[in-house]
Amino acid sequence: MTALLIKNPAQIVSPRPGSLRGPELKDLHVSSGNCIYITDGVIQTIAPFKELESRAQVDNAAVIDASGKAVVPGFVDCHTHLIFGGDRTDDFALRTAGASYEEIATNGGGIARTVTATRAASKAELKDLAHMRLNRALRQGTTTMEVKTGYGLNPETEMKMLEVIKELNDEHPVDLIPTFLGAHSVPSSMEKTDYIAQIKAMLPEAARIAKFCDVFCEQGYFNSAESFVILEAARKAGMLPRLHANQFHSVGCIEAAVDIEAVSVDHLEVLKLDEISRLADTDIACVMLPGVSLFLDIAFAPAREIINDGCIPVLASDFNPGSNMSLSLQLVMSLACMRMGVSVPEALACITQNAAYALRLDNVGCIETGWQADLVILDCADYREMAYFYGENHAYAVIKKGALV
Numbered sequence: 001m002t003a004l005l006i007k008n009p010a011q012i013v014s015p016r017p018g019s020l021r022g023p024e025l026k027d028l029h030v031s032s033g034n035c036i037y038i039t040d041g042v043i044q045t046i047a048p049f050k051e052l053e054s055r056a057q058v059d060n061a062a063v064i065d066a067s068g069k070a071v072v073p074g075f076v077d078c079h080t081h082l083i084f085g086g087d088r089t090d091d092f093a094l095r096t097a098g099a100s101y102e103e104i105a106t107n108g109g110g111i112a113r114t115v116t117a118t119r120a121a122s123k124a125e126l127k128d129l130a131h132m133r134l135n136r137a138l139r140q141g142t143t144t145m146e147v148k149t150g151y152g153l154n155p156e157t158e159m160k161m162l163e164v165i166k167e168l169n170d171e172h173p174v175d176l177i178p179t180f181l182g183a184h185s186v187p188s189s190m191e192k193t194d195y196i197a198q199i200k201a202m203l204p205e206a207a208r209i210a211k212f213c214d215v216f217c218e219q220g221y222f223n224s225a226e227s228f229v230i231l232e233a234a235r236k237a238g239m240l241p242r243l244h245a246n247q248f249h250s251v252g253c254i255e256a257a258v259d260i261e262a263v264s265v266d267h268l269e270v271l272k273l274d275e276i277s278r279l280a281d282t283d284i285a286c287v288m289l290p291g292v293s294l295f296l297d298i299a300f301a302p303a304r305e306i307i308n309d310g311c312i313p314v315l316a317s318d319f320n321p322g323s324n325m326s327l328s329l330q331l332v333m334s335l336a337c338m339r340m341g342v343s344v345p346e347a348l349a350c351i352t353q354n355a356a357y358a359l360r361l362d363n364v365g366c367i368e369t370g371w372q373a374d375l376v377i378l379d380c381a382d383y384r385e386m387a388y389f390y391g392e393n394h395a396y397a398v399i400k401k402g403a404l405v
């Protein structure tokens with residue numbers, strides 16, 4: 001048995017379990033005067049030191065002195081494009097000189113540029129790149145991450161990406177949840193109808209590894225009817241549906257998501273009020289990606305309306321080479337607080353418990369007895385400082401399945 005005692009933290013801060021809406025989001029459990037006792041990767045007891053001391057001695061537990069530091073759940077990044085070859089520094093330079101994301105995409109840059117580089121990269125190269133990125137994410141407190149394909153756009157490279165995710169999941173402490181995003185874009189060499197047929201043919205193979213299937217539902221990519229057809233076939237193949245929706249245009253993707261009973265809709269920068277009400281009547285997670293709004297200088301998702309109307313709000317990074325080259329969920333939290341009207345407790349719930357819900361995980365995202373011990377020990381006594389003192393990494397130590405990583 002392995003045992004770990006996190007001794008005398010200034011605060012232990014956790015959202016309640018479940019898919020949190022409205023006032024539940026800010027109803028965090030904040031305790032001081034307690035320690036966290038972990039055995040075999042699971043939280044056993046949260047109690048004062050004097051109640052745990054003798055047991056920790058008997059178990060020969062490792063001890064981390066957390067005095068003056070707050071402890072929060074490990075962060076769950078439920079939307080990333082972690083695996084890709086090459087980079088888009090040139091696109092970034094064009095954009096900072098005034099070109100838009102859509103202009104760059106129509107002129108040979110954008111997703112197509114990354115597809116070419118990802119097809120050319122070997123599996124080992126992709127894995128090395130992703131491994132380094134994962135180390136960065138872990139150092140900043142991310143202990144679980146969803147990872148999408150979508151830079152292959154052919155059966156061979158899409159499967160290569162899924163295999164990289166699977167192998168990395170076995171080798172790296174961060175838990176990875178694979179998503180098949182064959183419908184990220186249409187490869188330049190193919191007609192869209194032919195490519196959709198090819199995506200459908202890929203589904204059974206993809207479903208051997210992927211838990212979710214995603215579609216970029218957007219003008220110029222896949223419309224709502226095409227998205228529905230792909231996701232319906234994906235569900236039959238054994239994957240749960242989710243969508244990139246309402247990033248640049250509102251083109252019926254929310255309706256498609258409701259019809260298909262999607263697990264989540266992600267982006268939502270141009271979400272309309274009636275679409276928010278529609279989502280509030282469902283169990284669909286509303287994943288907002290403020291890093292994209294910062295990076296592309298586009299609108300922020302209407303977080304306040306999403307929360308006030310009773311939707312299930314979530315925050316994620318959308319780490320990818322074209323629209324957000326940042327892995328920091330601490331920065332996401334700060335942006336949500338500073339630019340979207342989200343309070344600090346709400347933002348914490350959105351990157352932990354509600355993000356776990358968006359990935360259909362029920363053992364991470366909270367600090368409770370019986371839950372997996374994925375924790376971040378912050379370098380500050382008040383957890384709110386990590387949003388306030390922004391652009392810094394406040395992770396003093398990261399615990400994954402009860403081990404210091």
Ligand code: NIG
Nearest residue numbers: 111216244318320321322323
């Ligand atoms: O989530 N919106 C579509 N896909 C990514 C961007 C991909 C890229 O530009 O490489 C996103 O923002």
Ligand code: FE
Nearest residue numbers: 079081244318
């Ligand atoms: Fe994305």
